[in-house]
Amino acid sequence: SQTIHQWPATLVQPVGSPLSLECTVEGTSNPNLYWYRQAAGRGLQLLFYSIGIDQISSEVPQNLSASRPQDRQFILSSKKLLLSDSGFYLCAWSVPTSGGAYEQYFGPGTRLTVT
Amino acid sequence: KNEVEQSPQNLTAQEGEFITINCSYSVGISALHWLQQHPGGGIVSLFMLSSGKKKHGRLIATINIQEKHSSLHITASHPRDSAVYICAVRPYGGSQGNLIFGKGTKLSVKP
Numbered sequence: 001s002q003t004i005h006q007w008p009a010t011l012v013q014p015v016g017s018p019l020s021l022e023c024t025v026e027g028t029s030n031p032n033l034y035w036y037r038q039a040a041g042r043g044l045q046l047l048f049y050s051i052g053i054d055q056i057s058s059e060v061p062q063n064l065s066a067s068r069p070q071d072r073q074f075i076l077s078s079k080k081l082l083l084s085d086s087g088f089y090l091c092a093w094s095v096p097t098s099g100g101a102y103e104q105y106f107g108p109g110t111r112l113t114v115t
Numbered sequence: 116k117n118e119v120e121q122s123p124q125n126l127t128a129q130e131g132e133f134i135t136i137n138c139s140y141s142v143g144i145s146a147l148h149w150l151q152q153h154p155g156g157g158i159v160s161l162f163m164l165s166s167g168k169k170k171h172g173r174l175i176a177t178i179n180i181q182e183k184h185s186s187l188h189i190t191a192s193h194p195r196d197s198a199v200y201i202c203a204v205r206p207y208g209g210s211q212g213n214l215i216f217g218k219g220t221k222l223s224v225k226p
Contacts, residue, residue, distance in 0.1 A: 034213075038156075043119075043218040044201065059213075088156050102205065104148065104214065106158035 002027035006091050006107040014115055019064075019078040021110050023091030026072065031093040032102065033074040035066055039087040050074060086114045118142050121202050121217035128224050134189040136220045138202030141183065148214060149176050149187050150201040158201070161187070192224045 003026045013019060025031055035047040046059045048066035056066050063082060067075045074091060091107040119140045128134050138147070149161040162169050162176040164185075169176050173192075178185040189196055199221050203214040 043117075044203070044214075044216040046213060049213060090156075090158060092158075102146070103163050104160060106150075106160070109156040109158075111156065 002093075002105065004091060004093055004105060004107040006089075006110055008110060009108065010111045010113075012113045012115060013081050015083055016080050019076070019081050019085070019112070021076040021089055021091075021112075023074040023076075023107055024072055025074075025093045028072070028093065028095060030071060031095050033068060034092040034094070034104070035074065035076045036090040036092065037087045038090065044090070048076070081114045083114050086112055088112075117217070118215050119202055119204055119217040121200075121220050123220060124218070125221045126223070128192050128222070130193055130224055130226050132192050132224075134192050134196075134222065134224075136187045136200050136202075136222070138185045138187070138217055139183060140185075140202075140204045140215075142204065142215070143207040144180075144183075144204040145207055146205045147178055147185050148203040148205075149185075150203060152199040152201060152219065154198070161200075189222075194224045194226050197223050 005024045007022055033050045036044045037047055038044050048056055048058055050056050050068045053068055053071055064078050089110045092104045094102040094104045096102055122137045146163055146165045148163050150158050151161050152158045164176055164178050173190045175188040187200055199219040201219045202217040205214055
C-alpha cells in the first residue's frame, strides 16, 4: 500500500534562517507531488507541484523553492524564512485513476512557526 | 470572490443530527473533492466525484454540475465527526491534479 511521510512534524525557526522540509512517498511510482501551505484561518494554497524528477512548477511567487531529486522525494526549502512563512505545510501525491481523475493523498503535515 | 465557497463556515450540532455542508464553485471542473482535516492537521480524502452521488458509510456527497454546487451530508452525526471539511475542485484545463480549495467548514458535534 502507499504511504507518505513528512518530517519534521513541528518546527520553530527564527526569521532569516534556512528551511528544509522533506516528503517521501512509498508504494507508488512516478506520482505527481505537491506542496501546500495552510496559513492560520485560511484555506490550503498550492505552492509547488511536480510531475517528475527535476520537473517543478511554482504556483505562487515567494521566497520558497522546491526540488525533486528522486522520483518519490520532494523537498521544500527556503534560504531565509519570513514571519509570513509560518503555517501548516502539507505534502500530497496523486496518480491518475482509471477515469482520468486524480485522487490526492495527503501527508501528516509539518507545522512551521517562524519567530 | 473566491472560486470555491463553502457554507457554513462553522457548524455546531448535537449527536445524532443530520448535517449538510455546502460547496459552490465558479469555474468549470473535471472533479470535486471532499476532504476531512482532523484537529491534528492530517487530511483524509473522503470523496472524489464528477457527477451524481456517492455514499460511504454515514457520509453522502452529491454534485450538480449545471448548478456548480455540491453538498456533503452526514447522517446520525457523532462527536468523532468533529473536524474541518474542505471542498476542492479540479478546474478544466488545469495542471494535472491541481486543486482549488475552499476555506473549510468547521464542524463540532456535541454529545
